[in-house]
Structures are given as C-alpha cells and as structure tokens.
Amino acid sequence: MTESEKAAAEASDAALEDFQRSGRRPTINDIARLSGVSKKTVSRIINLSPFVKDETRERVMKVIDALAYMPDLQARGLAFRRSFLIGLIYNNPSAQYVIDMQQGILDAVRGSGYELVVHPCDLSNPNFLKDVRAFVERQKLFGVIMPPSVSEDEALAQLLAEIECPYVRIASVSLDRNEAMIVTNDRNGAAEAARHLADLGHKRIAFVSGPTSFRSSHERREGFAAGLAEKGLKLAADDVVFGAYTFESGVECGAALLKRKPRPTAIFCGNDEMAAGVYRAARDAGFEIPRDLSVVGYDDSPVAAKVWPPLTTVKLPIREMGRLAAEKLLSGAVEGFTGRVIDAKVAPALVVRESTAKPAGR
C-alpha cells in the first residue's frame, strides 16, 4: 500500500465513522460513495452479479456490513415492477392446517427477505376472481401458493397465468406443470388405511367422504377402495356417505352409519375433524371405540391425539408441504433455491394409535 493509498483509506474510514454517528439509514448512494464505486456496482453486488471483481466486492461488502445496509424493498420493487411478498390464498376450514402451512412457508423464506401475506377467500363468492386479481396486482406479489381446494380452481390458475403471477398449487394429484405443483399422493395414504383395517379382519367398512368439491375426497375414496380391493374387499357405493370435512358433519354421518343393520365395524373418515364427529356419534349411540367400532382419520391434526381413544390416522406433512411449495416458488428467482425441490415428494403415512382393533367376535 503506497502512502497515498493509505491516506485515502484513512479518509474513507473517517467518512464511514462520520456516517455511523449520523444514525441515518444508508442508501445505495451512501454505500457507493463510502466505498468509492458507482451505485451500479453496488447494485450488482446486491443482485449477486458475477461481473464484479472480487477485490471490489470485498471492499464494498465491508462498508455494507459496517453500516448494516439493507436495500430498500420499495425502491427495488418499483424498479423491478414486483414486490418481495408471497401470497397464501386459502379456503381450508381447518385452523391448524392453515397455521402449519404458514409456518412451512416461513421456514422456507426465512432469511431471504421475502414475507408472507395471507389471503383467506371464499370460492363461492362471485367476486372471488376479481378479488384475487386485485390482491395480486395491487401488491405486485412475487407469487402465490394455493392449498386445496383453492388450488383445484382452474379458472384461478388460468387468471394467474394470464397476469403472469408465478404460483405453486398443492393438491392430492398433479393438476399442472411439475414446477407449479406439490402433490400429496392421497391415494397412497388412503390405501394404507384400507390395508390396516382389512388386516385387522374388518369386512363391513364404511367411508365418510369429504365434500365432492374437494379433489382429495375422490382421491381418498379411490385409494381406500383400491387398498380394500388388494385384500379382496369391496367398497360399495352404499358404503360411502358424504360430509363436509367438519366436526358437525362427522356427527351426522356417523349417526347415520351406526343405525344401519348390519352396522359397519370400521369407519374411515376423510379427515380427523369428521372422525372426531364420528366419535361423538358413537358415544351418543352407546358404542365404544375400538371395541364396537374402529375409526381411522386423515391429516394427523392435533385433535387426533386429543380425542379418546387416540385416533389412528394418516399423517399429512402439512408444514413440510408449505416449505416445499415456497421453495419451489422461489426456485430460480432467489439464490439458494435453484432446482432443489423440483422432484420433492410428499408421502402420507399411517399413524396407528388406539382407535382401531379387531372387530368384535374375532
């Protein structure tokens, strides 16, 4: 280092300290001035451009770190014509499901500077598409994530494509390009439940379906039927009753099934909420679980461990699904996410607790 370089370095150190004392939030101009480069070069560094000499980058980074510089997201957003926000558009009635998904998304974006904006909605609202469009366009969302059954709305997916808003859909089967899907393979989970009940020796088995407007209702039914078929059993149309994925609908469906003669010895429910409702119906009708009736749920939500006896159910890794969806969405656009999750698989798994046993008399 020559004398004159040393003097320059000292001068810039002094300027840096002056700035620190000022207490102002630094801008790209401050960083450029204090490190002796143009703001364009600072911009290149912020945006991880490879076209910066290592030495230059180090010098600038030192100033950035010393001043804890954070680029202004509004300004970047204005120039980029988009924000650093991810939208979660959902209509799932389960609070736990939504919270788990939010957590998963936040797991993925932590440290990236992106944040999560939540947008519950109602598919039956005639303004639904207009609302979503306004939401996306006003905030210039980076992209959106959609769990079922919003994810199954083709008109919405088409709208998002038209306005060029990246999205990832979470659904029980693939509905889109691989890059835009997280698939939960509900058939496999339901088939596992079927094999479990068949192996215990049950023959008269009923299925409480979710609403037919949810794709998962069909997938779980078909997977369940396929699992029974492997064991030589059949799920007749008459063995299926329809609920709404809610506790109350579970009570009603359970009560109806338990009045039948002969009554089923096992009931598979489309989700845990309805299974809890079937518990209530069984109690009201004087049946004991699992002695008189085996029950299996789906989701492994917290309620599954809180009911008595603890519920055998199919575990859906909701938080992980959220994380995978966010990683897929950011993949490519954000450093560190590239291609990592394109082939991620979600595998449902049976969790055997105490609500299933051999049927009476075996």
Place this chain on the structure above:
Amino acid sequence: MTESEKAAAEASDAALEDFQRSGRRPTINDIARLSGVSKKTVSRIINLSPFVKDETRERVMKVIDALAYMPDLQARGLAFRRSFLIGLIYNNPSAQYVIDMQQGILDAVRGSGYELVVHPCDLSNPNFLKDVRAFVERQKLFGVIMPPSVSEDEALAQLLAEIECPYVRIASVSLDRNEAMIVTNDRNGAAEAARHLADLGHKRIAFVSGPTSFRSSHERREGFAAGLAEKGLKLAADDVVFGAYTFESGVECGAALLKRKPRPTAIFCGNDEMAAGVYRAARDAGFEIPRDLSVVGYDDSPVAAKVWPPLTTVKLPIREMGRLAAEKLLSGAVEGFTGRVIDAKVAPALVVRESTAKPAGR
C-alpha cells in the same frame, strides 16, 4: 358546452379508448394526461385532499374509473417512506386463536388496500428483538398488532416506539396508551366463571393456571379469586396448579388435582386446551363429568364444543379483538377509521354448556 369544448371532449374520449385498447396498466401520468390536469392534482385526488375543485375531481374520477386505475403501492411507498402492510407478530400456541385474529384484522382492512403480513416468533430466541426490527424496517411496515404474550414484552414495545413503528397491543389489562391497547378484561370473565361454580354449590374448587409468563394467567386467577370471594369462598394458594396452556399440561394438572383428598368438585382452567386435558385426566381416573367433576374453560375455542360433554367456558371474541386492533391502528391514517374505536370495549362472557353441575350429594 362550446363547439371547441365539445371537440376537446371528443378528442379526449378517443384518447381514452385508445388507451383502453392498449391493455397497459395506467399510471398517474396517463390519468393526468387523459383528464387534462397535472399529476399533482391526480395525486391530491388519490390522497383525498380537500383542495380540489369538485368539477375537476369528477372529471378525473371518470378517467380513473374508466381505466380502473390503481396507484402503484411500491411507488407511493417509496415516496411515503412506508408500505401498506400491517404485521401480526405472535407467539400464541393456539392455531384457532391466530386464525381468528387474522380474520378479524382482515375484516377491518378489507377494501382499504392494506394487507396482512404474518410473523410468528419465539420470545425465548435471543435474536427475537433483532428479528422483529429487521422485519419491520425491511418491509417498512405501516404498523404492527401484537396479541399476548408478545404484547406484554415491554422491550419490544419500546423498540417499536424507538423506530417509530405504530402498534396496537392486545392484552388482558391495559399496558399502554389507550390508542395502543385493546384490553380483554380477563378478570371479569374469570369472575363470572367463579360465580357460576359457587352458585351451583361448589366449595372445593381448583384453578389450573396458564404459565406465569402470560399476564392473562394472573388476571384470570385474580378475577376468579375475586368472584369466589363475592360468594364467601376463598381460592387458596394450594388450590392453584400451573400448566402451560397446552392439552398435555392440562392432563398432568388434572391428574394431580384428582389425586388429592379431598378432591376438588370443580376445576376452572386458564384455557380450553387445558380443560380438554383435564377431561382426559378425569376419564383416566374414572371420574365422569359433570357428575363427579365440573370443569370450566376459557376462550370458547372450537374444541369446547367438540369435547364430551360440551364445555362450559368463557367466550373471548378473538376475531372482534383482531378487528378492533386493526381499526385502532389504521385510525387517523386511513379515511373512515378515524376515532371510531378508541373506546371500544371487549367483554368476555360465560357460555354455559354441559360440563358444570351441582356437586354430588346436593
């Protein structure tokens, strides 16, 4: 209208149609040009300035409506030095609580152009304050809402004040200026529960407290003790056991209380989750609710209606609390919110279901 005015109007109509055909999103410049005013005047209209002639406003509004103009939030944000985002910072373990609060906040901001960004956090994380600060400053949040127990952290409130981030805290007692508080008056709710149990004839009554780190635990305990005192009963220190507002802790506390001789004939729980745990403990120990034991919860969360027998509990209007908090936050800054809720009161109310009855032998 003179001939030349008419010609001008026709010309501008044509220009407007041209623009509509272009499919571009209009900017403030387009609106200004097409309505023949400066962009400053358009800006005044967007910002509801009274200093615009009615006739001018009407002319400009016509163009705004025709083109469905939405001001760019990034650009406004850059100029205003803040965003149009409200943060929800929370550490509440109940999914239903958080979802209800989110819904309430969204009820309030609907149509205002503001959106909700969620930020779960962990008070015990040493980086907690730094994380929140980065969250608020990076996104330049308009303001934040904090439910318990985040709301009770004075260091956080002080930090937000320092960085001039408006906030509203939700808590069981007032901790701040009226403009920054939604108070849930937990003492009153707990006192109602106490009177209900005393009126039924219970004498041996226990309280399962939430964690002492939650202010609500103290408030509910003191309110409960005060309610009992009105009826000539006393809540001794020995009658209080401490849980963690979780199901599992409720099981443990319930089991411990039911082993006592003489055992309590009624248990008031700091929340519904723990009450559900006490149900489990009662069942495990062979006691029937309400025959052998009366149980009262707090919150009126969905679990209260799902357990058997349905739980008597104190209803906390969580969604409304979220709405009130958001209205208070936006009050003053956003048209239509001014002063409307400064004196809003949250009143807890006892919901009597089937988990409470006279003690055995009366």
Place this chain on the structure above:
DNA sequence: CTGAAAGCGCTTACAG
C-alpha cells in the same frame, strides 16, 4: 469488469 444517464410511479416543497 465498471459507470453515467434515464427511468420506475409516486409525493413533497415551493410557487403562484
């Protein structure tokens, strides 16, 4: 590998 100029779509401060 680096930079000067123009622009993103708004608002503020000033002037009239």
Place this chain on the structure above:
DNA sequence: CTGAAAGCGCTTACAG
C-alpha cells in the same frame, strides 16, 4: 385551487 421541478432508492439499457 393548481402545477413544474426535484426527489424517494433502486434498476435497466447502453456504452466503454
């Protein structure tokens, strides 16, 4: 009541 200029803090397109 209205407007021309400058600015918010970044990036893009171009040039070297």
